[in-house]
Amino acid sequence: MLDPRRTTGITRDSMTENIIQSMAHHIAVIDQTGKILIVNSAWSDYTRFNGGDPDETGVGNNYFDVSDKETVRQINMVLNGTADRIVIEYPCHAPREKRWFAMNVTPLRDAGQRKIIGAVITHMDVTDRKLLELRQQKDLDMAKSIQKRVVIDPVEEEHIKIKGFYLASDQLSGDLYAWYKLNAHQYGVILLDIMGHGVTAGMMSMAIRSILEGIITDEIEPEKVYRKLNDQFHKLFKSGKGYKNFFCTGIYMLLDINDRIISYVNAGHPGGVGVSGKESFILKSNNPPIGLSKEPVVISNKIQISEHTKVILYTDGFTDSMGLRITEGEQFILQEMRSNDQIHDHFEQIVSNLDIKDDIAVVSVSFD
Structure with missing residues:
Protein backbone atom coordinates (compact mmCIF):
# COMPACT_ATOMS: atom_id res chain seq x y z
CA MET A 1 0.00 0.00 0.00
CA LEU A 2 2.89 2.35 0.68
CA ASP A 3 4.42 1.65 -2.74
CA PRO A 4 2.26 -0.23 -5.27
CA ARG A 5 5.34 -1.19 -7.25
CA ARG A 6 6.66 -4.61 -6.28
CA THR A 7 10.30 -5.64 -6.40
CA THR A 8 12.07 -8.87 -5.61
CA GLY A 9 14.37 -7.19 -3.08
CA ILE A 10 13.54 -5.42 0.18
CA THR A 11 13.29 -1.70 -0.43
CA ARG A 12 13.06 1.06 2.14
CA ASP A 13 9.41 1.66 1.30
CA SER A 14 8.46 -2.02 1.45
CA MET A 15 10.26 -2.39 4.77
CA THR A 16 8.34 0.59 6.14
CA GLU A 17 5.06 -0.92 4.95
CA ASN A 18 5.92 -4.29 6.51
CA ILE A 19 6.67 -2.61 9.83
CA ILE A 20 3.37 -0.69 9.77
CA GLN A 21 1.40 -3.80 8.85
CA SER A 22 3.02 -5.89 11.59
CA MET A 23 2.16 -3.47 14.41
CA ALA A 24 -0.67 -4.46 16.77
CA HIS A 25 -1.82 -0.86 17.22
CA HIS A 26 -4.35 0.52 14.74
CA ILE A 27 -2.46 2.88 12.41
CA ALA A 28 -3.55 5.27 9.67
CA VAL A 29 -1.68 7.98 7.78
CA ILE A 30 -3.53 11.05 6.54
CA ASP A 31 -2.56 14.02 4.42
CA GLN A 32 -3.11 17.70 5.19
CA THR A 33 -6.77 17.51 4.15
CA GLY A 34 -7.56 14.46 6.30
CA LYS A 35 -7.54 11.99 3.39
CA ILE A 36 -6.48 8.50 4.49
CA LEU A 37 -3.36 7.38 2.63
CA ILE A 38 -2.40 4.22 4.53
CA VAL A 39 -4.05 1.89 7.03
CA ASN A 40 -2.61 -1.27 8.55
CA SER A 41 -4.31 -4.63 8.99
CA ALA A 42 -5.10 -3.98 12.67
CA TRP A 43 -7.00 -0.82 11.67
CA SER A 44 -9.07 -2.63 9.03
CA ASP A 45 -9.66 -5.73 11.18
CA TYR A 46 -10.96 -3.75 14.14
CA THR A 47 -13.40 -1.88 11.94
CA ARG A 48 -14.66 -5.09 10.35
CA PHE A 49 -14.89 -7.18 13.54
CA ASN A 50 -16.84 -4.50 15.40
CA GLY A 51 -19.56 -3.83 12.88
CA GLY A 52 -17.96 -0.81 11.23
CA ASP A 53 -17.73 -0.05 7.54
CA PRO A 54 -14.15 -0.34 6.20
CA ASP A 55 -15.25 1.69 3.18
CA GLU A 56 -15.70 4.71 5.47
CA THR A 57 -12.37 4.42 7.28
CA GLY A 58 -10.15 2.86 4.62
CA VAL A 59 -7.66 4.26 2.14
CA GLY A 60 -9.09 7.05 0.02
CA ASN A 61 -11.69 8.18 2.57
CA ASN A 62 -11.47 11.32 4.66
CA TYR A 63 -10.84 10.73 8.35
CA PHE A 64 -12.35 14.09 9.24
CA ASP A 65 -15.74 12.94 7.92
CA VAL A 66 -16.03 10.30 10.67
CA SER A 67 -14.51 12.44 13.46
CA ASP A 68 -16.18 14.97 15.76
CA LYS A 69 -15.33 18.65 15.55
CA GLU A 70 -13.07 18.65 18.60
CA THR A 71 -11.01 15.73 17.30
CA VAL A 72 -10.65 17.44 13.90
CA ARG A 73 -9.59 20.65 15.64
CA GLN A 74 -6.87 18.92 17.62
CA ILE A 75 -5.58 16.92 14.62
CA ASN A 76 -5.32 20.19 12.69
CA MET A 77 -3.12 21.54 15.48
CA VAL A 78 -0.61 18.83 14.60
CA LEU A 79 -1.02 19.39 10.85
CA ASN A 80 -0.40 23.14 11.13
CA GLY A 81 2.51 22.74 13.55
CA THR A 82 0.96 24.32 16.64
CA ALA A 83 1.17 21.02 18.54
CA ASP A 84 3.93 18.41 18.35
CA ARG A 85 1.58 15.67 19.48
CA ILE A 86 -1.93 15.13 20.78
CA VAL A 87 -3.42 12.25 22.75
CA ILE A 88 -7.17 11.74 23.08
CA GLU A 89 -8.70 8.93 25.13
CA TYR A 90 -12.16 7.76 24.16
CA PRO A 91 -14.54 4.81 24.63
CA CYS A 92 -15.08 2.54 21.63
CA HIS A 93 -17.14 -0.33 22.96
CA ALA A 94 -17.62 -3.54 21.01
CA PRO A 95 -21.00 -5.34 20.98
CA ARG A 96 -19.87 -7.83 23.65
CA GLU A 97 -17.32 -5.88 25.67
CA LYS A 98 -16.31 -2.43 26.76
CA ARG A 99 -13.14 -0.97 25.27
CA TRP A 100 -11.21 2.26 25.52
CA PHE A 101 -8.57 3.59 23.15
CA ALA A 102 -6.01 6.36 23.13
CA MET A 103 -5.57 8.19 19.85
CA ASN A 104 -2.02 9.45 19.37
CA VAL A 105 -1.44 11.91 16.51
CA THR A 106 2.06 12.93 15.41
CA PRO A 107 3.21 14.95 12.38
CA LEU A 108 4.48 13.29 9.18
CA ARG A 109 7.23 15.34 7.55
CA ASP A 110 8.76 15.31 4.09
CA ALA A 111 12.11 13.73 3.29
CA GLY A 112 13.95 16.85 4.45
CA GLN A 113 12.05 16.87 7.76
CA ARG A 114 11.06 20.48 7.15
CA LYS A 115 7.49 20.50 5.93
CA ILE A 116 4.54 18.74 7.56
CA ILE A 117 2.79 16.78 4.83
CA GLY A 118 0.36 14.81 6.98
CA ALA A 119 -0.07 12.97 10.26
CA VAL A 120 0.28 9.48 11.66
CA ILE A 121 -2.73 8.41 13.72
CA THR A 122 -2.25 5.52 16.14
CA HIS A 123 -5.10 4.03 18.15
CA MET A 124 -3.85 2.06 21.17
CA ASP A 125 -6.05 -0.25 23.20
CA VAL A 126 -5.94 1.06 26.79
CA THR A 127 -8.86 -1.05 28.05
CA ASP A 128 -6.85 -2.93 30.71
CA ARG A 129 -5.52 0.33 32.18
CA LYS A 130 -8.95 1.96 32.03
CA LEU A 131 -10.65 -0.96 33.77
CA LEU A 132 -7.96 -0.86 36.46
CA GLU A 133 -8.51 2.88 36.90
CA LEU A 134 -12.25 2.35 37.22
CA ARG A 135 -11.74 -0.34 39.88
CA GLN A 136 -9.31 1.90 41.74
CA GLN A 137 -11.73 4.81 41.52
CA LYS A 138 -14.49 2.65 42.95
CA ASP A 139 -12.22 1.65 45.85
CA LEU A 140 -11.23 5.29 46.42
CA ASP A 141 -14.85 6.41 46.40
CA MET A 142 -15.65 3.78 49.01
CA ALA A 143 -12.68 4.85 51.17
CA LYS A 144 -13.70 8.50 50.81
CA SER A 145 -17.25 7.62 51.84
CA ILE A 146 -15.98 5.76 54.91
CA GLN A 147 -13.71 8.67 55.83
CA LYS A 148 -16.68 11.04 55.71
CA ARG A 149 -18.83 8.72 57.82
CA VAL A 150 -16.34 8.64 60.69
Whole structure:
Protein backbone atom coordinates (compact mmCIF):
# COMPACT_ATOMS: atom_id res chain seq x y z
CA MET A 1 0.00 0.00 0.00
CA LEU A 2 2.89 2.35 0.68
CA ASP A 3 4.42 1.65 -2.74
CA PRO A 4 2.26 -0.23 -5.27
CA ARG A 5 5.34 -1.19 -7.25
CA ARG A 6 6.66 -4.61 -6.28
CA THR A 7 10.30 -5.64 -6.40
CA THR A 8 12.07 -8.87 -5.61
CA GLY A 9 14.37 -7.19 -3.08
CA ILE A 10 13.54 -5.42 0.18
CA THR A 11 13.29 -1.70 -0.43
CA ARG A 12 13.06 1.06 2.14
CA ASP A 13 9.41 1.66 1.30
CA SER A 14 8.46 -2.02 1.45
CA MET A 15 10.26 -2.39 4.77
CA THR A 16 8.34 0.59 6.14
CA GLU A 17 5.06 -0.92 4.95
CA ASN A 18 5.92 -4.29 6.51
CA ILE A 19 6.67 -2.61 9.83
CA ILE A 20 3.37 -0.69 9.77
CA GLN A 21 1.40 -3.80 8.85
CA SER A 22 3.02 -5.89 11.59
CA MET A 23 2.16 -3.47 14.41
CA ALA A 24 -0.67 -4.46 16.77
CA HIS A 25 -1.82 -0.86 17.22
CA HIS A 26 -4.35 0.52 14.74
CA ILE A 27 -2.46 2.88 12.41
CA ALA A 28 -3.55 5.27 9.67
CA VAL A 29 -1.68 7.98 7.78
CA ILE A 30 -3.53 11.05 6.54
CA ASP A 31 -2.56 14.02 4.42
CA GLN A 32 -3.11 17.70 5.19
CA THR A 33 -6.77 17.51 4.15
CA GLY A 34 -7.56 14.46 6.30
CA LYS A 35 -7.54 11.99 3.39
CA ILE A 36 -6.48 8.50 4.49
CA LEU A 37 -3.36 7.38 2.63
CA ILE A 38 -2.40 4.22 4.53
CA VAL A 39 -4.05 1.89 7.03
CA ASN A 40 -2.61 -1.27 8.55
CA SER A 41 -4.31 -4.63 8.99
CA ALA A 42 -5.10 -3.98 12.67
CA TRP A 43 -7.00 -0.82 11.67
CA SER A 44 -9.07 -2.63 9.03
CA ASP A 45 -9.66 -5.73 11.18
CA TYR A 46 -10.96 -3.75 14.14
CA THR A 47 -13.40 -1.88 11.94
CA ARG A 48 -14.66 -5.09 10.35
CA PHE A 49 -14.89 -7.18 13.54
CA ASN A 50 -16.84 -4.50 15.40
CA GLY A 51 -19.56 -3.83 12.88
CA GLY A 52 -17.96 -0.81 11.23
CA ASP A 53 -17.73 -0.05 7.54
CA PRO A 54 -14.15 -0.34 6.20
CA ASP A 55 -15.25 1.69 3.18
CA GLU A 56 -15.70 4.71 5.47
CA THR A 57 -12.37 4.42 7.28
CA GLY A 58 -10.15 2.86 4.62
CA VAL A 59 -7.66 4.26 2.14
CA GLY A 60 -9.09 7.05 0.02
CA ASN A 61 -11.69 8.18 2.57
CA ASN A 62 -11.47 11.32 4.66
CA TYR A 63 -10.84 10.73 8.35
CA PHE A 64 -12.35 14.09 9.24
CA ASP A 65 -15.74 12.94 7.92
CA VAL A 66 -16.03 10.30 10.67
CA SER A 67 -14.51 12.44 13.46
CA ASP A 68 -16.18 14.97 15.76
CA LYS A 69 -15.33 18.65 15.55
CA GLU A 70 -13.07 18.65 18.60
CA THR A 71 -11.01 15.73 17.30
CA VAL A 72 -10.65 17.44 13.90
CA ARG A 73 -9.59 20.65 15.64
CA GLN A 74 -6.87 18.92 17.62
CA ILE A 75 -5.58 16.92 14.62
CA ASN A 76 -5.32 20.19 12.69
CA MET A 77 -3.12 21.54 15.48
CA VAL A 78 -0.61 18.83 14.60
CA LEU A 79 -1.02 19.39 10.85
CA ASN A 80 -0.40 23.14 11.13
CA GLY A 81 2.51 22.74 13.55
CA THR A 82 0.96 24.32 16.64
CA ALA A 83 1.17 21.02 18.54
CA ASP A 84 3.93 18.41 18.35
CA ARG A 85 1.58 15.67 19.48
CA ILE A 86 -1.93 15.13 20.78
CA VAL A 87 -3.42 12.25 22.75
CA ILE A 88 -7.17 11.74 23.08
CA GLU A 89 -8.70 8.93 25.13
CA TYR A 90 -12.16 7.76 24.16
CA PRO A 91 -14.54 4.81 24.63
CA CYS A 92 -15.08 2.54 21.63
CA HIS A 93 -17.14 -0.33 22.96
CA ALA A 94 -17.62 -3.54 21.01
CA PRO A 95 -21.00 -5.34 20.98
CA ARG A 96 -19.87 -7.83 23.65
CA GLU A 97 -17.32 -5.88 25.67
CA LYS A 98 -16.31 -2.43 26.76
CA ARG A 99 -13.14 -0.97 25.27
CA TRP A 100 -11.21 2.26 25.52
CA PHE A 101 -8.57 3.59 23.15
CA ALA A 102 -6.01 6.36 23.13
CA MET A 103 -5.57 8.19 19.85
CA ASN A 104 -2.02 9.45 19.37
CA VAL A 105 -1.44 11.91 16.51
CA THR A 106 2.06 12.93 15.41
CA PRO A 107 3.21 14.95 12.38
CA LEU A 108 4.48 13.29 9.18
CA ARG A 109 7.23 15.34 7.55
CA ASP A 110 8.76 15.31 4.09
CA ALA A 111 12.11 13.73 3.29
CA GLY A 112 13.95 16.85 4.45
CA GLN A 113 12.05 16.87 7.76
CA ARG A 114 11.06 20.48 7.15
CA LYS A 115 7.49 20.50 5.93
CA ILE A 116 4.54 18.74 7.56
CA ILE A 117 2.79 16.78 4.83
CA GLY A 118 0.36 14.81 6.98
CA ALA A 119 -0.07 12.97 10.26
CA VAL A 120 0.28 9.48 11.66
CA ILE A 121 -2.73 8.41 13.72
CA THR A 122 -2.25 5.52 16.14
CA HIS A 123 -5.10 4.03 18.15
CA MET A 124 -3.85 2.06 21.17
CA ASP A 125 -6.05 -0.25 23.20
CA VAL A 126 -5.94 1.06 26.79
CA THR A 127 -8.86 -1.05 28.05
CA ASP A 128 -6.85 -2.93 30.71
CA ARG A 129 -5.52 0.33 32.18
CA LYS A 130 -8.95 1.96 32.03
CA LEU A 131 -10.65 -0.96 33.77
CA LEU A 132 -7.96 -0.86 36.46
CA GLU A 133 -8.51 2.88 36.90
CA LEU A 134 -12.25 2.35 37.22
CA ARG A 135 -11.74 -0.34 39.88
CA GLN A 136 -9.31 1.90 41.74
CA GLN A 137 -11.73 4.81 41.52
CA LYS A 138 -14.49 2.65 42.95
CA ASP A 139 -12.22 1.65 45.85
CA LEU A 140 -11.23 5.29 46.42
CA ASP A 141 -14.85 6.41 46.40
CA MET A 142 -15.65 3.78 49.01
CA ALA A 143 -12.68 4.85 51.17
CA LYS A 144 -13.70 8.50 50.81
CA SER A 145 -17.25 7.62 51.84
CA ILE A 146 -15.98 5.76 54.91
CA GLN A 147 -13.71 8.67 55.83
CA LYS A 148 -16.68 11.04 55.71
CA ARG A 149 -18.83 8.72 57.82
CA VAL A 150 -16.34 8.64 60.69
CA VAL A 151 -16.21 12.45 60.96
CA ILE A 152 -17.03 13.20 64.56
CA ASP A 153 -20.26 14.99 65.48
CA PRO A 154 -19.99 18.59 66.65
CA VAL A 155 -20.34 19.54 70.32
CA GLU A 156 -23.09 22.08 70.91
CA GLU A 157 -23.62 22.46 74.64
CA GLU A 158 -24.59 25.42 76.75
CA HIS A 159 -21.07 26.62 77.54
CA ILE A 160 -19.00 25.20 74.69
CA LYS A 161 -19.26 24.57 70.98
CA ILE A 162 -16.75 22.51 68.93
CA LYS A 163 -17.03 22.04 65.18
CA GLY A 164 -14.76 21.04 62.33
CA PHE A 165 -14.62 20.56 58.59
CA TYR A 166 -12.09 19.40 56.05
CA LEU A 167 -11.59 19.48 52.29
CA ALA A 168 -9.27 17.06 50.53
CA SER A 169 -7.02 18.17 47.68
CA ASP A 170 -7.13 14.58 46.43
CA GLN A 171 -9.51 11.66 46.91
CA LEU A 172 -8.64 11.20 50.60
CA SER A 173 -7.60 13.69 53.24
CA GLY A 174 -4.45 13.33 55.32
CA ASP A 175 -5.86 15.81 57.84
CA LEU A 176 -7.95 14.62 60.75
CA TYR A 177 -9.53 16.01 63.87
CA ALA A 178 -11.40 14.65 66.86
CA TRP A 179 -12.71 15.71 70.25
CA TYR A 180 -13.95 13.81 73.27
CA LYS A 181 -15.79 14.76 76.44
CA LEU A 182 -13.51 13.47 79.18
CA ASN A 183 -15.69 14.36 82.17
CA ALA A 184 -18.29 16.94 83.14
CA HIS A 185 -15.94 19.89 82.61
CA GLN A 186 -13.05 18.75 80.39
CA TYR A 187 -12.74 18.13 76.63
CA GLY A 188 -9.81 16.84 74.61
CA VAL A 189 -9.50 18.37 71.10
CA ILE A 190 -6.92 17.28 68.55
CA LEU A 191 -6.02 18.27 64.97
CA LEU A 192 -3.38 16.34 63.01
CA ASP A 193 -1.81 16.79 59.58
CA ILE A 194 -0.22 13.66 58.09
CA MET A 195 2.78 14.37 55.88
CA GLY A 196 1.75 14.46 52.22
CA HIS A 197 -1.73 14.00 50.81
CA GLY A 198 -3.73 11.60 48.70
CA VAL A 199 -4.24 7.88 49.25
CA THR A 200 -1.21 7.17 51.45
CA ALA A 201 -1.83 10.08 53.81
CA GLY A 202 -5.55 9.29 53.85
CA MET A 203 -5.01 5.65 54.83
CA MET A 204 -2.51 6.66 57.52
CA SER A 205 -4.97 9.16 58.95
CA MET A 206 -7.64 6.43 59.13
CA ALA A 207 -5.25 4.17 61.04
CA ILE A 208 -4.44 6.92 63.54
CA ARG A 209 -8.09 7.94 63.80
CA SER A 210 -8.97 4.44 65.03
CA ILE A 211 -6.73 4.75 68.10
CA LEU A 212 -7.25 8.40 69.03
CA GLU A 213 -10.19 7.98 71.38
CA GLY A 214 -8.40 5.38 73.48
CA ILE A 215 -5.25 7.51 73.72
CA ILE A 216 -6.99 10.77 74.61
CA THR A 217 -9.52 9.36 77.08
CA ASP A 218 -6.84 7.27 78.83
CA GLU A 219 -3.98 9.79 78.93
CA ILE A 220 -5.94 13.10 79.05
CA GLU A 221 -2.95 15.37 79.84
CA PRO A 222 -1.27 16.97 76.78
CA GLU A 223 2.27 15.65 77.42
CA LYS A 224 1.00 12.11 77.98
CA VAL A 225 -1.19 12.22 74.87
CA TYR A 226 1.75 13.41 72.77
CA ARG A 227 4.05 10.66 74.08
CA LYS A 228 1.48 7.90 73.61
CA LEU A 229 0.61 9.04 70.10
CA ASN A 230 4.30 9.30 69.23
CA ASP A 231 4.87 5.73 70.50
CA GLN A 232 1.95 4.41 68.46
CA PHE A 233 3.12 6.29 65.38
CA HIS A 234 6.48 4.51 65.57
CA LYS A 235 4.82 1.12 66.07
CA LEU A 236 2.45 1.60 63.13
CA PHE A 237 4.64 3.29 60.55
CA LYS A 238 8.31 3.04 61.41
CA SER A 239 8.84 -0.70 61.03
CA GLY A 240 8.12 -1.09 57.31
CA LYS A 241 10.08 -0.06 54.24
CA GLY A 242 9.26 3.40 52.92
CA TYR A 243 7.82 4.68 56.20
CA LYS A 244 11.01 5.86 57.87
CA ASN A 245 10.40 9.51 57.00
CA PHE A 246 6.69 9.68 57.73
CA PHE A 247 5.52 12.02 60.46
CA CYS A 248 2.64 14.30 61.32
CA THR A 249 2.21 17.71 62.88
CA GLY A 250 -0.63 18.61 65.18
CA ILE A 251 -2.12 20.37 68.17
CA TYR A 252 -3.82 18.76 71.15
CA MET A 253 -5.79 20.94 73.58
CA LEU A 254 -7.19 19.99 76.96
CA LEU A 255 -10.08 22.37 77.64
CA ASP A 256 -11.26 22.93 81.20
CA ILE A 257 -14.48 24.93 81.13
CA ASN A 258 -14.69 25.22 84.93
CA ASP A 259 -11.20 26.56 85.57
CA ARG A 260 -11.14 28.24 82.11
CA ILE A 261 -7.73 26.87 81.21
CA ILE A 262 -6.43 25.63 77.85
CA SER A 263 -3.52 23.22 78.26
CA TYR A 264 -1.88 22.23 74.98
CA VAL A 265 1.02 20.76 73.07
CA ASN A 266 1.88 21.92 69.57
CA ALA A 267 3.87 19.36 67.57
CA GLY A 268 5.47 21.40 64.77
CA HIS A 269 2.06 22.66 63.64
CA PRO A 270 0.85 26.14 62.60
CA GLY A 271 -0.15 28.02 65.72
CA GLY A 272 -3.77 27.87 66.74
CA VAL A 273 -5.30 31.35 66.98
CA GLY A 274 -7.43 32.43 69.93
CA VAL A 275 -9.39 35.46 71.07
CA SER A 276 -10.40 35.75 74.73
CA GLY A 277 -12.30 38.89 75.57
CA LYS A 278 -10.11 41.73 74.30
CA GLU A 279 -6.94 39.64 74.37
CA SER A 280 -5.58 37.33 71.67
CA PHE A 281 -3.12 34.42 71.82
CA ILE A 282 -1.29 31.97 69.56
CA LEU A 283 -0.81 28.30 70.44
CA LYS A 284 2.71 28.27 69.03
CA SER A 285 4.78 25.23 68.19
CA ASN A 286 6.87 24.01 71.12
CA ASN A 287 7.54 20.36 70.21
CA PRO A 288 8.87 18.38 67.23
CA PRO A 289 6.40 16.74 64.84
CA ILE A 290 4.99 13.40 65.97
CA GLY A 291 7.04 10.49 64.73
CA LEU A 292 10.35 12.29 64.12
CA SER A 293 11.95 11.29 67.41
CA LYS A 294 11.45 8.10 69.39
CA GLU A 295 12.03 9.79 72.76
CA PRO A 296 11.27 13.49 72.31
CA VAL A 297 11.42 16.16 74.98
CA VAL A 298 7.79 17.27 75.39
CA ILE A 299 6.73 20.70 76.61
CA SER A 300 3.13 21.69 77.33
CA ASN A 301 1.71 25.14 77.96
CA LYS A 302 -1.33 26.61 79.71
CA ILE A 303 -3.41 29.67 78.90
CA GLN A 304 -5.90 31.25 81.28
CA ILE A 305 -8.95 32.41 79.36
CA SER A 306 -11.88 34.68 80.14
CA GLU A 307 -15.46 34.68 78.94
CA HIS A 308 -16.34 34.68 75.24
CA THR A 309 -13.28 32.81 74.05
CA LYS A 310 -12.85 31.57 70.47
CA VAL A 311 -10.11 29.32 69.09
CA ILE A 312 -9.32 28.29 65.51
CA LEU A 313 -7.05 25.35 64.73
CA TYR A 314 -6.11 24.79 61.09
CA THR A 315 -3.74 22.84 58.87
CA ASP A 316 -1.20 24.56 56.65
CA GLY A 317 -3.23 23.79 53.52
CA PHE A 318 -5.42 26.72 54.53
CA THR A 319 -2.71 29.38 54.53
CA ASP A 320 -0.85 27.74 51.60
CA SER A 321 -3.98 27.93 49.46
CA MET A 322 -4.28 31.62 50.36
CA GLY A 323 -0.61 32.28 49.57
CA LEU A 324 0.07 33.47 53.12
CA ARG A 325 3.13 32.97 55.30
CA ILE A 326 2.69 31.63 58.83
CA THR A 327 2.59 35.02 60.57
CA GLU A 328 0.44 36.49 57.80
CA GLY A 329 -1.98 33.61 58.20
CA GLU A 330 -2.19 34.14 61.95
CA GLN A 331 -2.96 37.83 61.51
CA PHE A 332 -5.56 37.14 58.84
CA ILE A 333 -7.33 34.56 61.01
CA LEU A 334 -7.19 36.84 64.04
CA GLN A 335 -8.72 39.71 62.09
CA GLU A 336 -11.52 37.50 60.76
CA MET A 337 -12.23 36.10 64.23
CA ARG A 338 -12.55 39.57 65.73
CA SER A 339 -15.06 40.68 63.08
CA ASN A 340 -17.29 37.57 63.00
CA ASP A 341 -19.23 35.89 65.77
CA GLN A 342 -20.11 32.78 63.76
CA ILE A 343 -16.49 31.77 63.19
CA HIS A 344 -17.16 28.21 62.05
CA ASP A 345 -19.56 29.15 59.25
CA HIS A 346 -17.40 32.11 58.29
CA PHE A 347 -14.20 30.10 57.85
CA GLU A 348 -16.01 27.29 56.06
CA GLN A 349 -17.23 29.87 53.55
CA ILE A 350 -13.70 31.24 53.11
CA VAL A 351 -12.27 27.77 52.47
CA SER A 352 -15.04 26.84 50.01
CA ASN A 353 -13.90 29.69 47.74
CA LEU A 354 -10.21 28.72 47.70
CA ASP A 355 -8.23 27.04 44.96
CA ILE A 356 -7.10 24.18 47.21
CA LYS A 357 -3.40 23.28 46.97
CA ASP A 358 -3.30 20.85 49.89
CA ASP A 359 -5.68 19.15 52.31
CA ILE A 360 -7.42 21.66 54.57
CA ALA A 361 -8.93 21.04 58.00
CA VAL A 362 -10.30 23.67 60.38
CA VAL A 363 -11.56 23.21 63.94
CA SER A 364 -13.42 25.97 65.78
CA VAL A 365 -14.01 26.13 69.54
CA SER A 366 -16.22 28.70 71.26
CA PHE A 367 -16.67 29.26 75.01
CA ASP A 368 -19.60 31.36 76.19
